[in-house]
Structures are given as structure tokens and as C-alpha cells.
Amino acid sequence: MKVAVMGTGYVGLVTGACLADAGNHVICVDVDERKVQMLREGHIPIYEEGLEPIVQRNVQANRLEFTTESAEAIQNSDIIFIAVGTPSDHDGSADLKYVLQVAATIADNLNSEKIVICKSTVPVGTCDLVRETIAKRTDTPFHVISNPEFLKEGSAVQDFQSPDRVIIGSSDSNAAETVGELYKPFMRRRDRIVYMDVRSAEMTKYASNAMLATKISFMNEIANLCDRVGADVEKVRAGMSLDERIGPHFIFPGVGYGGSCFPKDVRALSRLGAENDFLTALLNSVEDVNNRQKLRLVHDLKEHLGSLKGKTIAVWGLSFKPKTDDVREAPALVGIERLVSEGATVRATDPVALENAQEELAHLGDKVSFYKDEYETIKGADALLIFTEWNQFRSPDFKKMKEIMAAPVIFDGRNLYSTAKMREYGFHYDSIGRPTV
Ligand SMILES: NC(=O)c1ccc[n+]([C@@H]2O[C@H](COP(=O)([O-])OP(=O)(O)OC[C@H]3O[C@@H](n4cnc5c(N)ncnc54)[C@H](O)[C@@H]3O)[C@@H](O)[C@H]2O)c1
Numbered sequence: 145m146k147v148a149v150m151g152t153g154y155v156g157l158v159t160g161a162c163l164a165d166a167g168n169h170v171i172c173v174d175v176d177e178r179k180v181q182m183l184r185e186g187h188i189p190i191y192e193e194g195l196e197p198i199v200q201r202n203v204q205a206n207r208l209e210f211t212t213e214s215a216e217a218i219q220n221s222d223i224i225f226i227a228v229g230t231p232s233d234h235d236g237s238a239d240l241k242y243v244l245q246v247a248a249t250i251a252d253n254l255n256s257e258k259i260v261i262c263k264s265t266v267p268v269g270t271c272d273l274v275r276e277t278i279a280k281r282t283d284t285p286f287h288v289i290s291n292p293e294f295l296k297e298g299s300a301v302q303d304f305q306s307p308d309r310v311i312i313g314s315s316d317s318n319a320a321e322t323v324g325e326l327y328k329p330f331m332r333r334r335d336r337i338v339y340m341d342v343r344s345a346e347m348t349k350y351a352s353n354a355m356l357a358t359k360i361s362f363m364n365e366i367a368n369l370c371d372r373v374g375a376d377v378e379k380v381r382a383g384m385s386l387d388e389r390i391g392p393h394f395i396f397p398g399v400g401y402g403g404s405c406f407p408k409d410v411r412a413l414s415r416l417g418a419e420n421d422f423l424t425a426l427l428n429s430v431e432d433v434n435n436r437q438k439l440r441l442v443h444d445l446k447e448h449l450g451s452l453k454g455k456t457i458a459v460w461g462l463s464f465k466p467k468t469d470d471v472r473e474a475p476a477l478v479g480i481e482r483l484v485s486e487g488a489t490v491r492a493t494d495p496v497a498l499e500n501a502q503e504e505l506a507h508l509g510d511k512v513s514f515y516k517d518e519y520e521t522i523k524g525a526d527a528l529l530i531f532t533e534w535n536q537f538r539s540p541d542f543k544k545m546k547e548i549m550a551a552p553v554i555f556d557g558r559n560l561y562s563t564a565k566m567r568e569y570g571f572h573y574d575s576i577g578r579p580t581v
Pocket residue numbers: 150151152153154155156173174175176179227228229230242245246263264265266293294295296297404405
């Protein structure tokens with residue numbers, strides 16, 4: 145099939161590359177000229193395991209193209225994905241300006257009957273808005289389908305090629321079937337396509353993300369309570385996980401959720417409630433708990449040190465989770481902002497997110513310095529805070545760490561080390577929801 149993907153970010157690029165790899169002809173469009181130029185030269189603008197060879201292979205086979213020219217891409221395709229960002233607006237609602245801009249561009253270049261697929265995460269009713277926007281500008285027939293994306297950064301290619309499920313929301317069964325065909329190559333082991341109406345499809349995406357965010361805030365609340373009553377949340381987690389109704393996934397305590405999806409999607413769902421005269425009490429609490437949890441390490445550190453003024457604090461991990469360079473709403477960035485506002489200077493490292501973090505934290509000037517090497521980062525530090533559970537942080541050389549830090553103090557937001565061992569090594573070691581021995 146001939147496919148255009150509008151927006152070549154984390155979702156658009158993976159979608160375009162994987163669909164091309166299944167034999168379709170795909171044109172990926174982006175307004176960011178630098179990004180398009182990089183991709184044309186075979187470089188991937190994001191860090192995502194396994195993506196580069198797929199892009200290179202399909203560019204070479206002439207199945208995958210990158211352009212800034214929307215008109216040509218739309219005119220030459222039968223199926224057009226909208227995969228642009230839907231960031232939080234000032235009131236927490238999803239900002240639909242990019243989605244509606246693309247809808248207008250599609251309308252203005254609609255030269256035959258086409259299927260428009262909304263892959264961006266959008267509030268219930270947005271596909272109707274996209275339909276109205278296009279219909280106002282053209283008489284050419286078209287279909288709008290909701291097909292939210294569930295891939296996870298860090299395993300995006302694998303998730304797209306072996307999805308847990310593909311949701312297709314449509315009021316037209318033929319159009320829905322055509323989109324189903326597009327996904328057939330990824331359904332060889334088991335058909336996981338779920339067809340439904342458009343509004344339910346839009347809601348499925350938000351409900352899924354909100355459920356996952358709720359699990360995280362729930363476990364963080366339990367962990368914080370464990371701290372106060374002398375229970376060990378890791379033992380509690382192990383005990384809970386064996387209940388098949390609960391399961392082992394997504395019940396790890398930590399420093400809160402971040403990234404480009406959970407925070408904005410929980411906010412947008414709350415906002416959707418408010419707009420419809422409905423109080424989303426649970427979701428509001430999920431967000432409150434998360435906002436507090438993001439500052440937990442800094443709060444605990446301050447309690448330990450008395451004051452952060454003049455202190456040098458090292459930070460390991462800047463991306464919102466391992467295996468991605470995405471730092472949007474990352475707990476580490478929130479923590480660093482607070483450390484600096486409390487008078488500390490920060491030395492930070494991350495295996496792949498340094499550049500993005502540097503850009504985001506540029507306003508803090510020389511209060512934050514960045515290092516490639518994790519040991520260089522902790523040189524002379526009064527304490528180390530761990531925000532992201534990158535594998536390389538799991539078994540560090542503790543002896544060396546103790547020698548080069550100004551004080552052997554670690555606040556671990558991901559429960560990476562044994563509390564007993566850390567005591568043996570002579571560290572002051574604090575983690576989330578586990579008694580300090
Ligand atoms: N990142 C994820 O893990 C993930 C997972 C599932 C769903 N989503 C959803 O997918 C959507 C896209 O997310 P993302 O992380 O890929 O965003 P992103 O910011 O990485 O990419 C969006 C891209 O769209 C481009 N763009 C903006 N306006 C454009 C236009 N008029 N024409 C063409 N391109 C345009 C931007 O330049 C950018 O490159 C969001 O709604 C998000 O919530 C994201």
C-alpha cells in the first residue's frame with residue numbers, strides 16, 4: 145500500500161520504518177528540515193534500539209522516503225497517518241494544533257478517496273474534529289480512523305512488529321478492513337486486532353495509559369507508607385505479584401513516571417472529565433502523588449544533609465526511563481531544577497540522553513555540568529542521586545566510588561542495590577520503601 149506518515153518523531157518514524165519493512169511504500173513527512181535531512185543521510189535523530197538498520201534497509205530499497213513536502217506525500221498515498229505531537233496545553237488539555245494543522249493540509253491536497261488515520265494520542269471526539277476540518281475544505285470523499293499507538297520507547301520496534309494489540313476505531317467497515325490489512329504482516333502468530341467505534345478507540349489509549357500511571361502512583365504510595373511503618377516494599381511487591389489478578393508488571397516503586405505520554409495523558413483525561421462536568425478524583429490523585437514522588441529523592445537528601453546550599457550533588461540517569469534518550473517530564477530534570485534552586489551544584493550523566501538534557505537544562509548555566517563517564521560524575525560529590533535504572537548502574541565499583549566521592553552517600557530512586565551490602569561497604573544508602581539497615 146502507499147502510505148504517508150505526517151510527523152516523523154518517536155511514533156511516526158517507527159511506524160513508517162516498520163510499515164516499509166513489511167513491503168509498503170512509505171513517505172515520512174516532517175516540518176523539521178534538520179530531522180528530514182539527517183534521515184535522508186541515513187542517521188536516526190532519536191535513540192531507539194534496532195531502528196537504524198530498518199530505516200537504512202528500506203531507504204536503500206526505495207520503500208521509505210523522507211520529505212518536508214506534505215502535498216506530494218499526501219497526493220501520492222492511499223493511507224495517511226497523523227503522528228504529530230499532542231503536548232499538554234496550559235490548562236492540561238491536549239493541544240490539538242498540530243493534528244488540526246495536518247488535517248487542513250490533508251484536505252487541501254486530497255486528490256482522491258483516502259483513509260486518514262489518527263495515530264496521535266487524542267481526546268475522545270478529536271477524530272470527529274479532524275473529519276469536520278477536512279470536510280469543510282474539500283468535497284473529495286475520505287475516511288477518518290482512530291488507530292492509537294501503544295509502542296514503548298526503548299522497545300518501540302519490537303512493540304510495533306509484535307504488538308499486544310492493534311486498535312482500529314472506525315464507522316466504516318471497509319476502511320477498517322483496509323487498515324487491518326496493513327497490520328496483517330504483524331499478526332502472523334496471533335490476530336490481535338480489535339475493531340471498535342472511533343470514540344471507544346480514542347478512549348482505549350487514554351484509559352490504558354491512565355491505568356499504568358495509576359499502578360505506578362499506587363506502588364509509590366505503598367512504598368512511602370512502607371518507609372514509615374518499617375515494611376520492605378520490594379518484599380511486598382514480590383508477594384503481591386504472585387496474585388494473578390495483580391501480576392508482576394508495572395508495580396515497581398520509584399521516583400515517579402515521566403516521559404512524553406503518561407503525564408500529559410493523565411492530565412488530558414482529567415481535563416476531558418472537567419470539560420464534561422465529571423470529577424476524575426482518582427486521576428487527579430495519581431498526578432498529585434506523582435508530582436510529589438518526583439521530588440522525593442531531593443526531599444530526603446535535604447533532610448539528611450540539613451541544607452543543600454553549596455553542596456555538589458551527582459546525578460546518574462537523566463532520561464525518564466532506560467533505553468531512551470527522551471527527557472520530557474523526566475523526574476531527573478525536575479530533581480535537578482530543585483537541587484539548583486536549593487543552592488546545590490549538579491554533576492550529571494546518562495548513557496544516551498546527555499545532549500537532550502543539556503538542551504533542557506541550559507537555563508541553569510554552570511550550575512549543572514555533564515559527564516559521559518559515571519565515575520567522573522561523582523568526583524568530589526557530597527551525594528549521588530540515582531534517577532534512571534540503566535543497566536550499567538546496577539553493579540558499579542563501590543570501592544572506587546567511595547574513594548572519589550567527597551562523602552559516601554547514595555539516594556537511590558530505583559532500588560538497585562542491596563541495603564545490607566551498602567551498609568557493609570560503608571555507604572549511607574537510602575532507597576524507596578525499604579528499611580535502612
Ligand atoms: N513517544 C511515545 O512513546 C508514544 C507512544 C504512543 C503514542 N504516542 C503519541 O504519538 C504522538 C506523537 O508522539 P511522538 O513522541 O512521536 O512525538 P514527537 O514530538 O517525537 O514527534 C512529532 C513530530 O511531528 C512533527 N510535526 C509537527 N507538526 C507537523 C506537521 N504539520 N507536519 C508534519 N510533521 C509535523 C514534529 O516536527 C515532530 O518531529 C503523540 O500524540 C503521543 O502522545 C507517543
